[in-house]
Amino acid sequence: MESVQPRDELAARLMETPIATPFDYDEDGKQDGFLRLYHSRETNGYGYVPIPVISVKNGKGPTAFLVGGNHGNEYEGIVALMNLARDLEQASVQGRVIVLPSLNFPAVMAGTRSSPLDGSNLNRCFPGDAMGSPTHVIAHYVSSVLLPLADLVIDLHAGGRSSQFIPCALVREGRNEHETAKSARLADWFGAPISFVSKGKGGGGSLTLAGECARQAIPCLTAELGGGETLSQQGLKLAMDGVLRILSQCGILASTVPPTMTTTRWVKKGPDTRLHAHVAGIFEPRIELGEYVSPGRVAGLIHLPDFPMRKPEEVRFESSGYVLSRHVPALVGRGDELCTFVTDVIR
Structure with missing residues (x-):
């Protein structure tokens, strides 16, 4: 009981x-x-x-x-x-x-x-x-x-x-x-x-x-x-x-x-406004805070220290918005948030 x-x-x-x-x-x-x-x-x-x-x-x-x-x-x-x-x-x-x-x-x-x-x-x-x-x-x-x-x-x-x-x-x-x-x-x-x-x-x-x-x-x-x-x-x-x-x-x-x-x-956040790392490695950002991004835009590269001859993995945006935050430091793990982005809202 x-x-x-x-x-x-x-x-x-x-x-x-x-x-x-x-x-x-x-x-x-x-x-x-x-x-x-x-x-x-x-x-x-x-x-x-x-x-x-x-x-x-x-x-x-x-x-x-x-x-x-x-x-x-x-x-x-x-x-x-x-x-x-x-x-x-x-x-x-x-x-x-x-x-x-x-x-x-x-x-x-x-x-x-x-x-x-x-x-x-x-x-x-x-x-x-x-x-x-x-x-x-x-x-x-x-x-x-x-x-x-x-x-x-x-x-x-x-x-x-x-x-x-x-x-x-x-x-x-x-x-x-x-x-x-x-x-x-x-x-x-x-x-x-x-x-x-x-x-x-x-x-x-x-x-x-x-x-x-x-x-x-x-x-x-x-x-x-x-x-x-x-x-x-x-x-x-x-x-x-x-x-x-x-x-x-x-x-x-x-x-x-x-x-x-x-x-x-x-601004507002949508349901898919966070990018996450799908592999562990060294994140090389290709974005700046406040920058407007569109679908397909490269957010950054994840370099793989344990596979030095493999090309780095690309991380791309699937929707548009303005970059609100980005990850520091460079070393990331699988599942880490890499950046957040937002869109304008009319009030």
Whole structure:
């Protein structure tokens, strides 16, 4: 017979968090400190993992929850939100801004996509588990403590180790047109070169932070700001300017003059807008980010080190669009994504 968990254990998974918060989010003022994620490990049996957190509150108004470091090796958002957190003052805020510039702090300090504590990808762990591994506990804290406070969420990403992106914004399709429109408005304000609406069926779907926001009907914007484990100046500037524009447009920074808004170009992904490697080898790209491609166009060659006399394998596009991202580094395995492309949409 299948075992049934006691009711109080189930309640703990759903309601209580083992993470300690250093201050009261409801207090006015600028506060900073470290969330304490208690975790027993080989080198320290009774220690905690510190996760930096900043809260700036001034009276009544909307709450913005700003996230960097959801993946630890995506740096534009981390640096942008640290810069913003230092500059924010209580007097300039109407409402509340909660900033976690390095949400997956263990991964940030290790320079990895996933956590070195448990090997888990935080952005595939939502809504999390209060009794789970450290990464699931972080996701649970966000889902159960922070998101109920939030009127909007901004989650800043990049391509990490494996991809380079044109700086872009994406929003999840809501349960209805009204919810989708509220998130799309964030993308218009953010002002990335291109934006698109995701149906949430790939890349982690409902297990992502954006998926959890959609479940809780909270407008959420996700940005991809660069990649290759570098720090793009273009992506960093977009992150800083775009966040300030959103905070200004929603009234949280009403007294601040936001950077000039640019018009985003709305695009869409089709059912077959990803190219994957069908063999392992060294990928020689023949495409540039933003380039328009048509069916039959060569995306690149895959050279075969184990068969040096064999001609490289060609990878070709089967439909048309603009190149949104491409793989880095050169070494690829069978099944690796080589590039993503998008097409224009009329809004």
